[in-house]
Amino acid sequence: MVTIYDIARLSGVSKSTVSRVISNHPYVSTETKSKVIKVMQEYNYVPNSLAKQFRQKKSKCIAILIPDLNHPYFSQLVKYISADCYKSGYKTVVHQTFLNKEIEREVYTQLREYEYDALILTSSTLSEEEIAENTRNKIIVACNEDYRGDYFDVFCLNEEEVTMKATSHLISKGITKLGFCSDNISSPLQKARLKGFILAHAKKGLKHNKSLLFNEISSIEDGIMLGNSLFKDNLKIEGIIAGSDFVAAGLIRSAVSNNIQIPQHCSIVGFDNHPISLVTNPQISTISNHIPDMSNDLVNHIVNKINGVKQPPIKKVYKGEFINRNSS
Structure with missing residues (x-):
């Protein structure tokens, strides 16, 4: 059976170009289109169902x-997003960028070529202007x-406000x-958290202490390593706002190994209210991020846009909640 890849090879063009011909995309030259057709x-090539979808856009x-799907927050x-999309009649495809700009741009190309009806962006290495330029008015x-x-x-959490509250x-x-x-301190989210951390100090x-700002700390293992460097010889710190409950769990594990009592010697606050925050000893004080509500709202919104509802870009901000447990 001849595939779209065979047609691309025999025509001397890329698979994306063949897809554009099938979908009657305007940015294909008459000469190329004629050659592919x-x-x-x-070869009596009959486009598959996906190609038909391209034509129908x-x-x-x-x-x-x-x-990174391995990150507990993103998993x-x-x-939640996949479940809400499924309930609304849509399949989902998850792309991991690993913070690689070229991988990210490839997904935007697929969006422009109607491989997807819309894109949900959870993190990016590009600026807002660059994202807009790459997606070209497609639904994102x-x-x-x-x-x-x-x-x-x-759709996002007020990271600055809730981090200021915890601090x-x-x-x-x-x-x-x-x-x-x-x-990843370069992301808007992490910058907002840091701003809240700094503002809490300024208000008092x-x-x-700039020497106590730690970047690229995202896993249990990172928390253990950071804790060992802080706790091993002497206590250099009295409290830590961790980037996640997993980092907080690693810090607590390190504290136990180094005979540091939590919160008597060092208070720890996590983030995301993940179930792991309930199984450590002590339980982790944390911040609720309202993932279920945000997922439901954004999927309903994106389905409305796919169905033709027109409106200017909106920004919905959710109020985080500081949950005070035994680690602080």
Whole structure:
């Protein structure tokens, strides 16, 4: 059976070009289109159902772009979004970028070529302007990251406010040697958290310690390694705002190994209210991120847009909740 890849090879063009010919895309030269159609006719090639969807410009499929599925937050986010899409009659395809710009741009190309009806963007290495330029008015909704919302719809948590609240809680207990963990400080989300951390200090007339800002800390193992460097010889820190409950769990594991009592010697606050926060000893104080509500809202919104509802870009911000447990 002849496939689209065979047609591309025999025509001397890319698979994407063949897809554009099938979908009657305007950006294909008459000469190229004629060459591809001639090969298709010669080999009696019948486009499959996906190609028919290209022609109809509907795939009933939504792409989800994430940096790494191994990250506990993103695996949880994908779980809810995929379930909500399925309930609405849409399949999902998950693309991991691993923070690679070229991989990300390839997915945007697929969106432009109607392989997906819409794209849900959870994180990006590009600016908002670059994302808009690459997606060219196709349906894209961002969640998780705190983008301005000038070019596409945004659903996100108020990271700055809730991080300030958690930091203020620790400062109110007399804790001033405070650390802050991020997994990628270049992202808008992490920048918002850091801003909240700094503002909490400023409101109390304090300066944060720049030597206690830790980047690329995202896993249990990272938390253990960071904890060992802080706790092994002497206590260099009184409290830590961790980037996730998994990092917090690693810090607690390290504290136990180094005879550091939590929270008596060091208070720890996690993020995401993941179930792991309930199984450590002590249980982890954390921040609720409202993933279920955000997922439901953004999927309903994106389906409405696919069905032709027109409106300017919206930005919906959710209020986080600081959950005070035994680690702080």
